[in-house]
Amino acid sequence: MEHQQNLGQSIPLPFMKMHGLGNDFVVIDSRRTGALPDAATVAAIADRHRGVGFDQLAVILPGENADARLVFFNADGSLSAACGNATRCVARFLMDETGARALRLATDHAVLAAEDAGDRLTRVNMGAPVLDWAGIPLAEDVDTLHLPVPGDPVATGMGNPHMTFFVPDAAAVDLERFGPAHEHHPLYPQRTNIELVQVVSPDEIILRIWERGTGITLASGSCSCAAVVAAARRGLTGRRVRVNVPGGVLEIDWREDGVWMTGPTAHVFDGVWRG
Structure with a gap:
């Protein structure tokens, strides 16, 4: 608009x-x-x-x-x-x-x-996630659950584009280098937010965030929603998840009517x- x-x-x-x-x-x-x-x-x-x-x-x-x-x-x-x-x-x-x-x-x-x-x-309620490649948007028709990118990330749209990586230790990744290296990936014509997700249990994850146009942040609602959607689609968690971000805790609940975030x-x- x-x-x-x-x-x-x-x-x-x-x-x-x-x-x-x-x-x-x-x-x-x-x-x-x-x-x-x-x-x-x-x-x-x-x-x-x-x-x-x-x-x-x-x-x-x-x-x-x-x-x-x-x-x-x-x-x-x-x-x-x-x-x-x-x-x-x-x-x-x-x-x-x-x-x-x-x-x-x-x-x-x-x-x-x-x-x-x-x-x-x-x-x-952040609305329904966008799972279609064109709506996210991506530059070409690819499997959004397994992007052809090293690290096997997931693509999600939450009103803005996201690339979610699952890693064994989120704290061990150099996000200052990893974030900008992926924000401008050619698959994402509008750039993308980057999430590093460490799965703790089926109802809890640890999340680190690189936001496009901003950088590392202590929390992000849309990134937390995208991370839970990606984890649930992969079968790594359920649809109601406690998200531990550096700034605290958000509760994300992917319901039939959209992705609800509480904090x-x-x-x-x-x-x-x-x-």
Whole structure:
């Protein structure tokens, strides 16, 4: 979808800093204006030394047939159709604002259902995974359960593309080298997120993450969902799995109506970006 981008670097820009298990976000509430930051502003805010710093930036827009619409940016200023932990953070913010216990949030991927899971936990349905090569998308028709890539990874779409590797020891892999070496793989015309999965048991995995356009992150909702979908398709786990990421724990449940993700959120501070 085309988005208007008319918030330049010179305009004072109120924002919220939030995180889900250390997967951190700048959130801009543009429900009154409908405005989006341009790519240069996004990249400037993302700079952890000269800006605010974030893994992804989310903009809240007025919703059409939903409670709100969300637009996501990667740290390099590129757009992303999905960001699960940011969706949970925004859902918690809107539920606290309105007193609602359930919401519908529109994204470029799908309209996502979110709900209060109790104990200050927030649950969101990330929608059905995309398992077809063209929908992920991949560059050619290949078996998405066994990609023709060294390491035998799995391809999954969760509104963004994923390549999931199963390894005996996730901590032993040099992700600083492994991630960028695979993010731009020619099979993925839109680049890809990389997951390293160590299976602990049929209902628990350890996950390390390289996000396209961002790098190593402490957590990722869409990556956690993709990892569980890949593990379940391979028969390595069930469809309800405890996912241990460096920032904490997410509960992923691949149901008939989509992949549900449950976890904590935090609203850290509010600020104003002045460029």
